[in-house]
Amino acid sequence: MKNQNVLVIGSGVAGMEASLILADAGMKVHLVEKDSLIGGQTIKFEEVYPNMECATCMLAPKQQEVLQHENITLYLLSQVKKTEGSAGEFKVQIEKKARYVSLINCIGCGACYDPCPVSLDNEFEQGMSQKKAIAVACPGALPNVPAIDADNCLRLNGKKKGCNACEQACGFGAIDFTEKDETINLEVGAIIVATGFDQFDVSGLAQFGYGKHPNVYTAMEFERLYAQNGPTEGKLTLREERPIKSAGIIHCIGRKEKGYCSGVCCMYSMKFAHFIKDKAPEAEIHEFHTDLCIPGKSHQRFYEELSKKIDFIRYEDVEVKGNNGNLEIIYTHSNGKRDSIKSDMVILSPAMIPSKGTKDLAKVLGISQDSMGFFSTQDQNLSPIDSEKEGIFIIGCAEGPKDIPDSVSQAEAAAGRILSLLQ
Amino acid sequence: MNKKIGVYVCECGPNIPERIDIDKVIEELSSMGEVKTVKRYSLLCSNDGKKFLKEDIEKEELTHVVVAACSPKEHENTFMKVCEEAGMNPYLFQMVNIREQCAWMIPDKEEATSKAIKYIKAGVHRVLFHDPLKQKELEINVDVLVIGGGISGIEASLSLAGPNRKIHLVEKTDSLGGMAGKLSQILPHQGSKIKLVKEKIEQVENNENIHVYTSSDVKEVRGFLGNFEAVVKSNQENKEGIEEEIKVGAVVLATGFEMFDLKENPVYGYGEIENVVSALEFEEMIHSEKIELKNGKKPKSVALVHCAGRKEKGYCSKVCCLYTLKFAHYLKDNLPDVDVKELYMDLCLPHKQDQSYFDQAKEKGVEFIRMDEVEKIKKSGDKIEVEYRNNDKADKVSVDMVVIAPAMVPSQDTSHLAELLNLPLDKSGFFKELHEMLDPVATPMEGVYITGCALGPRNIPESMTQSHATSGKILSSLIPGRKVKPEVKVSEIKEDLCTGCQTCLSVCFYGAISYDPFKGVSVVNEAICRGCGSCVGSCPSGAIRSKHFTYYQLYQEVMEALR
């Protein structure tokens, strides 16, 4: 493999780490991200287990490094559409959507948001807040440059031809309605796939009342609710702005349906209990779990500490019912007893599933998916990051559910494999 | 040298002038001595702005530059580069944050303006005290010392070895392979290719760039990234006591794990009761294809007891659930009538393929019994009884044979090696990673890495992944022909002020400070120091100076704040 170019798809912790190591080694990295910002899922978290470290503090320097590294070319709002060739000489085609805001001219002052007449659900905030058609995903998003949502912008979708409210507000001439989608062709020696995961859709499981009862939250919604840069600026309240007096956290949602354990939900569910105790110390919290999968060397201690403060219940089955605006969790304990408790809030911890575009990307790359839908790897050869195709590596949650350290290890390992081949 | 300072105030479009009266700023600053010029510019970080700055520095023949603009987190590097391009030393530059921490947080224009003036004046005073620091470059050795010849050490060696890079692989015992070499089979969904370990050992032995030292110990390691010296001592019969000194650029620790001693807790009856065996002994039985009781008969029923030592040690060992499943499968496949019971606390199946492996065991008729803990394993006639508690109810199973899965604990030499290399251990006694989340194979000693079970329990694929990760870290930092560039803003100790109390040695997390017994003072190794300044704060004699954050520099800022 002589080609010193590497394509990295996805800019979560895994994609960023792989890019940085390769770039430091002098390789030319092409980092493709489908969103308008980098960082993946982890930048949605306020703190991460097991040390409750502040995620922004830990990730922002990495993100800055990615943005500033001279060997990394970043393609935002982009997807890989075509590949051909083999290890050492892949030909890749990238489709890059127009942002309509110049990454060079915009300084991130935010003057253009308010004047925009269009309000939309903010997907990054799990729809818990609104954003304008021109916006950044959240305060602190990197790069700190908004993007225009072309489908909803009145000018770009043709509903109000002359709208230029944002252009008028911008003091830097950063808005450019003439920007066009682009097709970019590259030749690379290796490809790293780091497209991460999505959350299992819980609305299909009626027994948990998600969507029906407003105070039933998914894990990701709760992460944003707790986040300082989230829709409530970190204030923990119920949807009707009542303080939280009690909460039930239910593990393993979708484990049965999906047929695997996601390995990290136990820990983040306990992290949630810790979060609530932090902001509402009086709140009564119940963790409903099946097996406790807490394999890290410091994880059990975290559990032992927490179990002094909150109630752990091993369940056989569980459901959530509404009861005059309150919630009731009805469950069968593992000892067979049926019981129920009242709760102001319920948090569902759903399985982690392959990210949305996995199927299409697998086709584009000419590699297969395993029975669970993640990209297949050669586990049978004890090579958990090698895809079936030489020169294509799968890392992070694109390979299967895992936590941040394991994602980062795989990222560094992919870099190691590539650099080792080039020695 | 005559000092000529240039002050540049960036407008950042409308952002700064909206809240700060820049004319007033210029007026106030122009009167400061040594300020040669004060200028405003609309957007200094733009390409035009940078060009303007560079040309103006050259035109005005400036020696020092202060830029008042956004946060240094945004553009400090940008402007340092411009200064360098203009022929200045980039450290004779100071960035003053008048956007985020001034214009954007002080609503009153007058107040914001006087604050901005204060900050910029502080910057001017400070920059006069800056030293023209220089980026050093150090020659490096790219070879690597790998300690521990289990699967982790093997994989790291194979991945690192190359035509321009020699590997020294030191193994304590007389053969390579570690625990993986002793296993009867590897989990079927991992390919059950036990041959793989043998193949890898052969590859190591045939690789001319890997030098293997079996029956050897590492006695000493000194140095820093790119420049380590180590002493390897042989314990081989004919070479006993022979020491060899080697030079390497990085060190990888792959010393693995050991098994929790089941005799530590009498409830298991291990070593007392016949046919109570450890997982490792059971691996050997599978290996020799003889699953037999002491009396030579085949067992009719076997209990597999998980989590021995989990409570005592305070962590879950992650792989025991899986390998006991492997045992259950083996038993069901090879002794058709055998009754297999798994006694578990929690099933820890964190990998995507694991659960189906469990489901298959269930289909084969393996019985899974949840327990809170084992109360006692005891003999009862020909049978062995395992008494346990579940949901506060006592219960028991009665079987012919009991296999116990003990916790994985740090290997014996861990604490000794930690001392040798100045590395921290975690609460469980394994090596501690530099950053558990984002730097899982690095240590506070730059150039020293850890992989595999030396960091804590994990399975073979995870261990191998980590070995590739260490290889990634090393191959991207130690490149033949390249030099390493250590941190510039480091600390230094003034010999005449240091009393030799050595307080700073214990404070430095990176082991950058050592004591020179001849001079009776401590010395900072600039190649290791990261410039946090912890030592500066701790030195009772005020002997340590943190470059670019010296007392005098910060003092200037304090004084300006109080004016």
Place this chain on the structure above:
Amino acid sequence: MEKKFKPNIVGFLCNWCSYAGADLAGSSKTDVDSSLSVIRVMCSSRVNSNLVLSALLWGSDGVLVAGCHPGDCHYEKGNYYARRRFALLKKIAEVLNLEPDRIQLSWISASEGKRYAEVVNKFAEDISKLGPNPLTSNPKV
């Protein structure tokens, strides 16, 4: 009418968390009391007693040191050293006849822009209540 007392406060912020938190307060356009002048240091542990005492002796009405939350220090342990040093500093302040509340140690993370504003505003208010640094009226010290 007497002019309201506006204190002069020095704030040492660590580069990795608290300084970034202050930046976020700004970029979220949060109002922050202007009595505090920020001085950036790489880590809270850099702030030795010398610096804090100099500030107080030269008339600062309050000194804030802010670093990463415990466990989050970019250099792993720096903020623990800062914390230990602080206990001592408070004692020294007492010896100097200064109210120990004139010095404060806070943990502010990079995402806590709002908290930065709260901490600074509250500290400025508390210091205003304490009044001017008693040492300033006695500049011989």
